[in-house]
Every structure is written in structure tokens, then in C-alpha cells.
Amino acid sequence: MTDIKQLLYISPQFPAVSLVFEQNEMLGIQNSGVNITIASCRNSSCTEAHEFAIPLLKHVIYPNYNNIFLGFVLLLFRSPISLLRILTFTLIASINILAIKKNLAALLFTLGWYPYLLNKEQSFDWIHADFGKGTATVALMLSEVLKCPFSFKVHAFDIYDKSLEYVDFLKKIKIKCAILIFSEHEYGKQKLLEISPKCEKKIKVNYTAIRPNDFQELIPVLTSKKFIALGRLVSKKGFDVLIKASAILNNRGENFVVDIYGYGLEEQNLKKLIKINNLQEIVNLKGKYKNEQLPEMLKDCIALVAPSVIDKNGDMDGIPTVIYEAMALGRAIITSKLSGIPEVIKENINGYLCEPGNIEELAEKMHFLLLNPHISLKMGIEGRKLVEKNHDYITNAKLLLNQMNNYV
Template sequence: MPSETPRIGYVVKTYPRFSETFVVSELLAREARGERCTIFSLRASADERYHPELARVEAPVRHLPRPEKASSAWSALAEAAHGDPVVAAGIARELPELLQAPVTEAVHAVRVARLARDLGIEHLHAHFASTATTVARLAARVAGLPYSFTAHAKDIFHDEVDEADLGRKLADAHHVVTVSEYNLADLRRRFPSSAGRLHRVYNGLEIERFPYRDRPAHGGPLRVAAVGRLVEKKGFADLIEAVRMLGERGVPVEVRLAGGGELHDELAARIRSAGLDDRFALLGPRTQAEVRELLDWCDVFAAPSVVGIDGNADGLPTVLLEAMASGAPCLATDVTGIPEVILDGVTGRLLPQADPLALADALTAIADDPSAARAMTRSARALIERSFDSARQAEQLAELVAGGALAERAVA
């Protein structure tokens, strides 16, 4: 590692965001290897709960104010340009681009450009190919800096994604990271002219925070954990139906689902209608520490993801990696990057999406012989240690910023 590393400006839509634990893990890993980061948050966080790992992030956070009216937007442009001829020239040069962007994003971009110059930032990186990357791209053009971004799932798969806009972001970027081989192949197919800029870097875990534990038989109901936002792509309606089927089979089960979201009331109604109130608990949002307790409690972890009707889909859920690291037998569906980690019968059970019967059968098999999954859980832990250590992730990201070649080994 070089003795002097470039200062990185992280552009994110909201920081901190309760559901985006991967951003915090990434920052911690980069700081651990000596990188200096500054966070630019485009919106104030509305989350009322925070993960304790946030306290370990040393990077200062700059929350950018939203312009209240058109006159304040022009004042922000003038303020950013004042006293910095590079930014002033950049605003003049990029004015056509700035005028095409939403006003708030244009103002955020020139503010980030000026702050980046003032703070000595040498590279901008955004998470998600949507708003944050719009700002990072424009700020980089104004300030004359390279930028990169990480593409995840909704930002590239949703049917509202503007292909021309995404293509411009890819074409202008120094490099682009995405979180699975599936995403990588999809983006390279859709944007062949930018294929050389695209790289797969898996989201990493601080593996020591997820100690492995074998699951001994305990003679009680099958304890099932699930974690995720209560939205269509998580497939939790299929889990409710699978648990209803288990009841018909006489299989005792207890489910705890951690997460909040727009489908809470609908899922709660499904649970009541299926007569599962005493067996299926909606816990609401939980901190990372509480999720670790849930993973330690469970006999099996279920991730029944589906592709939504709007094209939205999971990328590679971080909590699935955490469950694999912790020794929980994992059942997951064949959506996007999930088959890269859930190798059927080897590291877990890979099931067809939107198939509650297959999920019920897999849960029944675990209930009938919980020890049979032990070999799979040990293989899963070994895979996480090999390919999903956040220290390795940070090293790969640093190699990309430096312009070096990145060895993209598939999961073995």
C-alpha cells in the first residue's frame, strides 16, 4: 500500500441510512487500510435508529442543504465559483449539462465540486447509479476530477431506469463497480462500449463480527429468520404462504422477520388471514447487533427474493452473506447474483423464485433433519472467508482508483 493514498469523496443520497449497512462496512474497510474519506450526504437522514458501527467511521460528513427557491440556486452557483477559477471555468463549461439536471442536483453538484477542491479530494465515488451518481458525475466534470460509482440493483434493473442517462454515467466514469457477476454480465451486454470500465467487486463483511456457530438440535419449533425491507422484491409473501403449508403438514415453526417498509400492513393482513399470528412475528427494523442476535437464534435463514413486476430485484443481499458467515443454513432463490453464493446442496439450498411449495419443502427438510445442513453451513462459511472479506473489497477498490488491473476471480 502506498504511504500516501488519495482522498476519496463519497457521494450518497442519504447518510446514515439504516438499510445501507454495506456503505458503512466499506468505509470502515477503506479507513482501516489508511484511506482518507469525506462523505457528502445529499439528504438528511430520517432514520430514528442507528447502527453502533457508525461511531467507528472517522470520515467527516458534509450534509448539503437543498435550495429553497430559484434565486438561492443561482446564489449557490455564484458562491461555489467565487475565488476558485477552476470551479468557475467548470461551471461555465458544463452549464448546458447543469441546466438539464434537476435544480437541486445541479446545485448539489457545484457545491460538491467546490468542497472537493477546498478539501483536496482527488476522486469522487457514489453509491447507486441514480441521484448520487448524477451529482458525482456533474461535480467531477465541474472540478476536473475522476469519479466512479457502485451499481447495485434497483438503480440498474427497475423499469424506470433511463438507459441513455445510465450510459452517459458509465461512459464518463473512471471505473464502475457492481456487486455480482450477474450484474456485471448484464451491464456489459447493455453497454458494450463501456465494458472495460465495469468491474465486479463483491460487498464485503467484517467477518470477525459474524462468528460461525453450528446449529444443534433443540427439539422445539423450527426457528426461521428473515431480514429485509418489506417490499415486493424480498418475496416475504411467499414465506408466509410456505409457513401456512407447514402448518397444514403439522410442522411446528416460529418465524421472526426483521425489517420495515411499505408492505407492512399487507403482510400483517396475510399473516392474520393465514392464522399465523402466534407463529409469524414482524419485528420492524433492527440494528446490526440485533440482526446478529436473530441470526444466532435461528435454525434456518430464508431469503425468498423475487423479481418485481417493475423489474426491481435484489442484487446480492448483504444479510444473506451475514447469515452464511454465522452458520445459519440458508434457503434462497435464484434471483440475479444469489446463485453465485448459494450453490445448491453445497453452501445452501437454491430454490426457484415465487415458489412457496419449494420453500415449504426445503423448510420441512431442515425441520426433519437439522444436522444434515451442517456440511453446507461450513462450506458457506469457507466461501465467505475466501471471497467476501471487506479488507479484500477495500483493496480492490483502491486498485481501481489507482488505475491498476483488477483480478476478478469468480467465487470458488
């Protein structure tokens, strides 16, 4: 057995504002002494990079469409069987006609990258993809043409989303061919075992990790009346539930403020909901934010609220990264009893768990912390302890790599 020295990391997009958890993992792998090459399936701009992820920019490659024909010819002569297999993978995946474009893109990425990756001074020891959909398909194909073992990590939509465009006819093939599969929570692991019960030995839990040193515990604010919510403005985040719970508290005459940071498709609907409930002076949509701004954003709040729900397509959060970050900053959490969240948020210890979509229950938990800020303080202390013990990005990256090293 030899340790991994060269790792190819397949990302849906690097850099991307919303993929903080992925960038933490990349940094952890790099800081563990592994040379990482990041293959981004979409072009991006350096302006999308969080400050902490800027050092990774020099390791990224983007789709190379100019080399697709060369990649095809090289494979035709060097490994026609592998070429046939990746073409077969594309045909199987394209049984879902709504996903033809994405699966064809995976093939083109593979062909376009092949000449470059083939000519690298050192070959890769491992290929790892973040998410189990398109990026895992790219990893499957690159694994075939480069003759290199691969793994992938699942989070949320790649397990739960039942919309037609995400129906994946390669799912069982990817699970069978991958050497390892990682889930960021035990709940996700059990869902994968329902699909492939014989693959228990290869499915591992590797929790999301953060950079604790970048999120020093904040000074407690016992006089705070502010709640913070963070994330993309999409249905599964449940921000409409938070607004409706705020309306209940406002109608009772409570003195409080809610700041919601993020952007997304639901922004206009949330603005309308705020207006309908006359909450313009209480609930504020604050727009985009950078990861480095979190300490400033949370410094005077009583708790982070993450009211996740299941959307109409069955999609839901795994464990939102902001929960870990808020715990690292010493803040209490009010969230949903959903997916893998109860694995890190323990009732009455480091936060509260509400039934998903239960507006009245959420309002009561918020009301209770407004009346009992000392409990919020205790929860924040416990949350910080948990993050330091179990969710350091370098420690978790080493656990990930140790699993891979067993198969190199």
C-alpha cells in the same frame, strides 16, 4: 502511478439503517489508510447509525444550500465550461420529467458543496458513488467541476428497475465518463455490458463485503424449529411468498416458527396475509433491528430465508447483504435463483435455491431442513468458509482501491 490518499464518497444517505453494505465499504476504505469524506445527499440523524458505523460520522458532510449561489459564481468565473457542462447534464437528465426534482437536486448538491470542497487543504484523488442513479449523477458533476476521476457501484434497482421515475437519460454519459464502474455481482456486470458493450474493460466485479470479526460463527442448534427473514418490507423481498409457504407447512401440521425483521411499505399487507392464513402464532413481524443485533437474532434459527422475487417494476435484489451476514454466523440459506444470488449460494453446499415465487418449492426446502438439521449445520460451516475467503470488508476495499490506483 500514486496511491489514492483522499477519496470523496457519495452516499444517498448516511447514516441509513438499510445501507449496511455501503458502510462496510466505507470502513474498509478508511481502514486501508485512505482519508474518506462522505457526501450524504440526504440529511440524516445519528440515531440511524449502526454502532459499527459511528466512527464514520465525523467524516460526513450534508447538502449545503446556503452556498449554492456562491458555488455558481465561483464556477462562473473559475470554470465557465464546467458550469455549462453540469447545467447541460441537468437538462439532459430532465428529459424525464418525473425525475426533474432529483436531477435538479444533484445540481444543487454540486453547487452547494463546491466552495467547501474547493477549499479543502488537500484535493481529492478520486470520487466514488454508491449506486448508479442520483449519486452517480452527483459524482459525474463533481468530477467535472473538481477535475477529479470518478467511479460508481451498481447493486440492484439501479440496474433493474424499469419504473418511469428511474428512466435515466444520463446513463450512457455516466458510463462513458466514469473511469471505473463496479458491480456487486457478475450478473450486474453482464446487464451493464448489454447497455454499453464497448466498456468491458472499465466494468469490474467487487462483491459485497461484511465484517467477519463482528459475526463470529454461532454454536449450531440442531433442535431449532425457527426460520429467520430480514430486510425492508417491500415487494421484491418476497416475504409474502414466505408467509404462503408457511401456510402450507402449517396445514401439514409442522412445528415451526418464522420471525421476519424489518419495516417498510408492505407491512400492513403482510399482516393481513398472516391473519388470513391463521398464522398469528407462527409468523411474527418483529419490526426494526440494528445490525449489531444479528447474532442474537440468528442464534437459535435453523436457516435464513431470503425469498427474493422480481417486483412489478422489474426491480429485484442483487445479493442481499443479510445472506453474507447469516453465512458468517454459520447459518444455512434458503433463497431464490435470481440475479447474482447463485454466485454465492451453491445448491446443497451452503444453501438451497428456489425458483422465485415458487411457494411449494420454498415450503419443501424448509420442511427438509426441519427434518435434517445436520445438513443445515454442514451448510452453515461452508457458508462461513466462503465469507472468510471472499467477503472480508478490508480485503474487498483494497481490491476496489487497487483498481482505482491503476488510473490515478
